[in-house]
Amino acid sequence: MNQRIGNMLLAFCLGIMLCCGTFRSLSDDLDRVSPGQLAGNLTSTGSDSLNSLMQAWSLHFMQQHPGLNVQIQASGSATAAVALTESTANLGPMSRPMTQTERQHFERVHGYPPLEIPVALESLAVYVHHSNPLLSIELAELESLFSAEPQCQPGRSIRRWSELGIASPLGPRSISLFGRNSASGTYGFLKQQLLCHGDFKPEVHELPGAAAVIQAVALAENGIGIAGTRHQSAAVKTVPLMQDQQPIALQRTLYIYLNAHPVLGPGPAELAFMQLVLSETGQQLAVRHGFEAMPLDTRADLWQRLTEALHVD
Amino acid sequence: MWTRQSRDCFSRWLVTLVGYSVLLAFAIIFVFLVWQVWPLFQPASISAQSAAESSMPYSYQVEAQRRQSGSSGLLWLDNGLDERVQLHADGRFRWYQRLDGDWQLSLQGQLALSSWQAAVLLPGSRTLLVADQEALVHSWFRLHQQLIDRPGIPLHQSEVLALIPLSADTFFSLHPEVLHWHHATTGKRLTELRLSDQPLQQLQLSADRQRMRLDWGAGQSKDYQLHWQHPAVAGGQLWSKVHYEGRREAAYVWQTAAAADDSSPRLSLVPLTSGTLKAAAYAMLFATPLAILAAVFTAFYLPERWRHRARATMEMLESMPTVILGFIAAFLLAPWLEQQLMLFFVLLVLVPAVLLVCSGLWFHWRQRQQKQAEQPGAVLVLSLVAGILTAFMLAPVLEHAWFDGSLLLWLAGQGIDYQQRNALIIGMAMGLAVIPSIFSLTEEVVFQVPASLTQGVLALGASRWQTLSSMVLPVAAPGILAAILLGLGRALGETMILIMATGNTPLLGFDPFEGMRTLTASLALEMPEAAVGSSHFKVLLLAALLLLVLTFLINTLVSLLRLRIRQRYQQL
The missing domain is CATH 1.10.3720.10 (MetI-like)
Known part of the structure; x- marks a missing residue:
């Protein structure tokens, strides 16, 4: 009996070691830090949603490479495409994929497409004032709230809380809608996924940051807003989003875009930064900041693609 | 050497120079803005170009299109993405939509016309354009299970050989001897191209829709360059109501969509x-x-x-x-203000009223005592405080009495x-x-x-x-x-x-x-x-x-x- 258990343990250990063996080369490659002679400046321009995470990554990165200085500007995803195209930034964090037009602009200037690297996942949540009795909201209702004319599903526009089944005193009041400004990835993502390319109502308040959305909802009893899940606060509460009585998540991928020559690959500093971002340490930082980590095999694939670009010459 | 005179002269010149350069800078900003904005108001244009070697991927056979859309029955239209329309010669139609890879019938019925000359589904959109016999292009789009009517686009010639889609909101209408370029959303005609009286056989477009080749058969063809950076603005979007696809009525809309490619920006100032x-x-x-x-x-x-x-x-x-x-x-x-809206209005009315009444009473009293009315500084401050306090007390009472x-x-x-x-x-x-x-x-x-x-x-x-x-x-x-x-x-x-x-x-x-x-x-x-x-x-x-x-x-x-x-x- 004892021997059998011992054998099983041995087999288990062997199995784990085997698994580790196959992954070791990949994760080792990602986690191996070369405190090289990198020096200079890295400039990042883009998403506001990714700002806190970029700060964390760059702090960590600057500890690894004391010679390097990372500057971060966060004023909306659309700025990343412009800055990369105009070569005023090395890294372009974006909370939505680049559009065809932006890619074309980039290609017209540089002659090759930008390099797209998914770096983390983020869920969006619906926030209401903490005193709001709303328990859950249907996706179709959310569309009817924010859309000028619902496109995904037929329905009429919702203007008052009573239409969502809320009793007095809140019921008769109109709903104040809070969202992000049109430069943000959240805006574009919602426009595509929630509104099916329809138009937002003109009444939707466009605020310049996710924190501003939370703050505005916290101060407005009749408010409802959409922002990333990581912005929790006591003055607001999140409302579960449902579709046909099943909870669903509005999840989006966050990217960093690079200006990488197809033959020469990205510069050494950019490459080192992406190594940190895709490594276990970088992804743990992402989780700590309220994002979700990318799956390991995706990251390994990405890293391989990044380094392959280097070895082509 | 460095005399007072020369110093004066030098400083005078310096001051003048700086003054003028500031003025010049303002002028340059103004000129730059005008120069940047000017292309917005130039409608699209078509210019002849020397023939390039490359073949063009999009080709429209004029005769074939005519035959198809004639009396012979039905025509299939496709937006190149997820919408298809089957249109009969008498105006009956079946509208198909691709959902999860399958084509599903979403809508069928009869268009509000009995015969038509040419029809087109604009690429990447849900807009159906149909040219009738009276020089008018009718415009419909599908919204769920409904067909929404948009204002028609007037043509300048009643005989239409073909409607050729160019983008999600512009198209050509080909007539004998002339080619017109229209903006579908605003209904404005952007430009026109005179053609020879020979019947046109084929019209080709490049993938980026920047070049066009016209083919009259027998090796006779000509290349053109299409210029259209800002067709929507040239179509008069800035200051007039526009009926956009997906909406039920025309409106002034400002909604720029940097992230969503497929929808054109709505730029109403x-x-x-x-x-x-x-x-x-x-x-x-x-x-x-x-x-x-x-x-x-x-x-x-x-x-x-x-x-x-x-x-x-x-x-x-x-x-x-x-x-x-x-x-x-x-x-x-x-x-x-949201919490205390009533208080705000009461303050707005009460404070000036109390001030006026108090100073009035003050003067009245001083006059009765036959004394000179001095500046009632203390009275003013006192009445201000009194007004504010009264407002604070009165506001909840009034709100309760008047507004439940x-x-x-x-x-x-x-x-x-x-x-x-x-x-x-x-x-x-x-x-x-x-x-x-x-x-x-x-x-x-x-x-x-x-x-x-x-x-x-x-x-x-x-x-x-x-x-x-x-x-x-x-x-x-x-x-x-x-x-x-x-x-x-x-x-x-x-x-x-x-x-x-x-x-x-x-x-x-x-x-x-x-x-x-x-x-x-x-x-x-x-x-x-x-x-x-x-x-x-x-x-x-x-x-x-x-x-x-x-x-x-x-x-x-x-x-x-x-x-x-x-x-x-x-x-x-």
Whole structure:
């Protein structure tokens, strides 16, 4: 009996070691830090949603490479495409994929497409004032709230809380809608996924940051807003989003875009930064900041693609 | 060597040079804006080009299209993505939609016409265009299980050989001897191309729709370059109502979509202009009476020492960063006002009323005692405090008695939506920012009314109030007008308060309980997202140009009025 258990343990250990063996080369490659002679400046321009995470990554990165200085500007995803195209930034964090037009602009200037690297996942949540009795909201209702004319599903526009089944005193009041400004990835993502390319109502308040959305909802009893899940606060509460009585998540991928020559690959500093971002340490930082980590095999694939670009010459 | 003369000469030249270069810089900014904005108003054009070797991927056989759309039955139309329409010669149609890889019938019926010449489904959109026999292109789009009718697009010739899609919102209509280029959303004709009278066989388009080849058969063909950077704006989107796909009616819409490729940006400047005017109007409504009364009081009633202190305070207020005002308005004033809306209105009515009544009673009492009525400073302060206290006590009582305990709910019941960030907040916050500029100029003008005049009028036995109202104010009127205009210019150009406190909602109208989106806020928020050279970018520059011209005109007017009042004072 004892021997059998011992054998099983041995087999288990062997199995784990085997698994580790196959992954070791990949994760080792990602986690191996070369405190090289990198020096200079890295400039990042883009998403506001990714700002806190970029700060964390760059702090960590600057500890690894004391010679390097990372500057971060966060004023909306659309700025990343412009800055990369105009070569005023090395890294372009974006909370939505680049559009065809932006890619074309980039290609017209540089002659090759930008390099797209998914770096983390983020869920969006619906926030209401903490005193709001709303328990859950249907996706179709959310569309009817924010859309000028619902496109995904037929329905009429919702203007008052009573239409969502809320009793007095809140019921008769109109709903104040809070969202992000049109430069943000959240805006574009919602426009595509929630509104099916329809138009937002003109009444939707466009605020310049996710924190501003939370703050505005916290101060407005009749408010409802959409922002990333990581912005929790006591003055607001999140409302579960449902579709046909099943909870669903509005999840989006966050990217960093690079200006990488197809033959020469990205510069050494950019490459080192992406190594940190895709490594276990970088992804743990992402989780700590309220994002979700990318799956390991995706990251390994990405890293391989990044380094392959280097070895082509 | 370095004599006084040469030094004088050198410095004179330096000063002149700097002065001129500043003027030149302004001129250059203006010219740059005009130069950038100019292409917006040039409609699309077609120019001949020497034949390029490459073949073009999109080819339309004119004869084949004609035969298809003739009497022979049905025509399949495809938007190249997820919509298909089967159209019969008598106007019956079946509309298919691709859902999860399968084509499903979503809609069928009869179009409102019995025969037609040509039809097309615009690529990547849900818009069906059908040319009837009377030189009109009907336009429909599918919205769920419904066909929404859009205004028709008039053609200039009744015989249509083919409708050829170019993009999600432009198309060619091919007639014998002429090719017209239309914008489908606005219905405007962009340009035309005269053709020879030989029948055209084939029309080819390049993948990027920048080049076109016309083929008359027998090896006779010609290449063209298509220029169309800003067809939507050239179609008149900026200042008129447009019926966009997916909406039930025409509207003025400002909605730029940097992230969503497929929808064309909606660039109507009407909501932004209306927002700018609304914000300025509410700010002036709040600021003008306060600033002018305060300035007249300071200049005419206050002793010299106090006058200086008041001026200094106002100048300090003027240098206050507007971002602080915006912050206070958005995060303190707006929530407070929502909670205490009744109190606000009661204060607004009660405080001036109590002040008036108290000072009236004071004078009455002094006159009965046959004493001279002095400046009732203490009385004013006391009545102000009394007014505020009464308002605080009265507001809940009144709210309970008149509005069932909540003014907000009562307003909602009347169909009035109260938004937390609204024009009242902007009126107060931006009013505070504008008050110092109106105050300084008004105070200066009133104070500079020649002392000989005031002394003379007083010596003739007029009271101070009579002197003020019948002599000082009429003389200083142009200066006060200049001060108001100066404030208006400031209000039109203000940005930070508006970004922070308005909610940036591009709404039309002058509703005091709704927010607005102004030209300046849009510029600041959207300039970084706009792709350089795109229609969006150029429309933003147009907005900047509009603001520049507007403030330039207002400031010129202010300068002229100031000049006039200076001359008037010198003559007196």
